[in-house]
Amino acid sequence: MKLLTCRFQGKEIVAVLTPDERHMIPLSDLGYQYETMNDLIRQSSPLVLQEIRRTALQWPAAVELQEVQLMAPIPHPVRDIVCMGLNYRAHADEMSAALKERPTERIWPIFFGKAVDYCRGTGEDIPSHSDFISTLDYECELGAILWKDARKVPPEKVSEYIFGYTILNDITGRELSRHKQNYFMKSLDGSCPLGPWIVTADEISYPPQLAIRLSVNGEPRQNGNTRDMIFDITQIVSELSRGMTLPAGTIIATGSPTGIGFGMDPPVFLKDGDVVTCEIEGIGVLVNTVRDI
Ligand code: MG
Numbered sequence: 001m002k003l004l005t006c007r008f009q010g011k012e013i014v015a016v017l018t019p020d021e022r023h024m025i026p027l028s029d030l031g032y033q034y035e036t037m038n039d040l041i042r043q044s045s046p047l048v049l050q051e052i053r054r055t056a057l058q059w060p061a062a063v064e065l066q067e068v069q070l071m072a073p074i075p076h077p078v079r080d081i082v083c084m085g086l087n088y089r090a091h092a093d094e095m096s097a098a099l100k101e102r103p104t105e106r107i108w109p110i111f112f113g114k115a116v117d118y119c120r121g122t123g124e125d126i127p128s129h130s131d132f133i134s135t136l137d138y139e140c141e142l143g144a145i146l147w148k149d150a151r152k153v154p155p156e157k158v159s160e161y162i163f164g165y166t167i168l169n170d171i172t173g174r175e176l177s178r179h180k181q182n183y184f185m186k187s188l189d190g191s192c193p194l195g196p197w198i199v200t201a202d203e204i205s206y207p208p209q210l211a212i213r214l215s216v217n218g219e220p221r222q223n224g225n226t227r228d229m230i231f232d233i234t235q236i237v238s239e240l241s242r243g244m245t246l247p248a249g250t251i252i253a254t255g256s257p258t259g260i261g262f263g264m265d266p267p268v269f270l271k272d273g274d275v276v277t278c279e280i281e282g283i284g285v286l287v288n289t290v291r292d293i
Contacts, residue, residue, distance in 0.1 A: 001053045002284075003164070004197035005037050005121075007069040014040055015063075016056040017197055021284075023062035030055045037074050037198070038249045041147060041163050049200060072119035072194040073166055074145070078249040081143075081192060083170065084236065085110030085182065087229050087255025094263035109231040109239065114170065114253065115187035119194040125291040126171055127190040128272050135174035136270040136290065139256030140214035140278040142226045143168035144233050145198060150246040158234040159206040164198040167278045167286040168253045169214075174262050174269070193278075193288045194251070204282055207232050211281040212257055216274055224257025226280075 002017035004024060014034050015024040027034055030052060034040040044052075086092035086106060096103040120126065128136055147163035171191035176184045204210070207227070214222035231239075236252060261268045270276065270290045278286040 001049065001056075001200045001203065002197045003037065003040070003073065003200065005071045005073050005075060007071060008063065008067075012036070012071065012075070016052060018056070018062050022065055024065055024068065025056050025059050025062050027052065029061070030059065038076075038078055041145065042248045046202075049202075070123060070196055071121040073198045074194065074249065074251065075118050075121070077116055077119065077251050078247050080113035080115050081168070081251050081253050082236075082240065082246065083112050083114045083182070083186065083253045084231065084255035085112060087231055088224060088257045089228065089230060090224075090258035091256050091260070092230075094258050094260065098263050098267065106230050109236065111240065112182040112186065114192060115183070116192045117189045119192045120190055120288060121194065122196040122286045122288065124193070124288060125190070125293060126193060126270075126276070126288045127188070128270065128290050128292050129173060129188055130272065130292050133173045133175055134269060135262070135267075137172045137174050137261045138214060138216070138221075138270060138276050139170035139172060139260060140212055140222050140280075141168045141170050141253045141256050142208060142210065142212060142280060143194060144252045144254060146237070146246055146248055146250040146252070148248050150237055150241040150250070153238055153241045155234045155238045158237045159201070161237060162201040162206070162233065164200045165204055165208060165283060166194055166198045167196070167280050167283055168251065169193040169276060169278050169286060169288065170253050170256060193286055195286045196284045199283050207234065210283070213279045214259065215277045216270070221261070222257050222259035224259075226254070228257065229254055
């Protein structure tokens with residue numbers, strides 16, 4: 001089942017996407033009063049999701065997606081995005097080459113946080129920040145969303161903690177990585193496009209093995225598969241939750257495959273008018289345009 005957030009009749013609502021992917025049904029029409037996706041995540045059980053799916057399939061009235069404004073499925077995450085650095089071998093190698101450093105062994109996961117003003121949905125613009133940087137870059141990533149508060153979760157239980165998956169574009173201001181700091185370079189306003197919706201975890205085999213692609217103005221740049229993560233979702237959640245509670249609704253950006261603009265020779269960065277299209281098999285397509293705004 002695909003769940004979305006949109007603006008409809010002047011209000012932000014949570015809705016179910018119909019199987020044709022061209023219509024949506026507000027959850028409130030089905031009798032579910034969740035104000036936000038985070039409420040749904042926190043308060044729903046597998047049984048409730050089954051009921052929503054069953055009711056939605058028989059529901060006679062649906063609204064055309066064209067009549068609503070899609071938003072990020074979670075516009076306001078419950079906490080900073082949990083990000084993985086250099087979590088695909090080929091991407092780690094391209095970063096080493098771009099930085100003229102020797103490739104290092106990836107023995108330990110690299111975790112960092114990405115602060116978010118609010119997540120942009122598909123169709124929304126990405127600010128270029130061209131008034132102070134010239135190295136805006138993209139990273140297409142699988143976003144995994146936690147269903148329950150995760151604390152000391154053993155590896156064999158991690159899959160039960162996943163509510164669903166979405167696409168996340170980890171927009172990055174490369175030149176702000178002074179002294180290898182991630183926080184500022186990853187946390188620019190508008191740097192977390194998310195969407196177009198959430199696919200519930202029951203629809204994707206675990207661990208996810210999904211084709212992941214990104215193009216700029218139709219030119220293919222990234223083309224990988226989520227099976228190639230160095231540290232998978234099980235390792236990420238079991239390791240972090242040993243020492244910190246990850247609340248329900250936490251979004252984990254699981255890392256970027258190779259093919260970033262910084263890794264090209266010469267490097268090519270995003271500019272006003274560029275259309276960035278992220279696609280993950282079984283989830284959908286997230287499209288955003290970079291703008292000098
Ligand atoms: Mg990233």
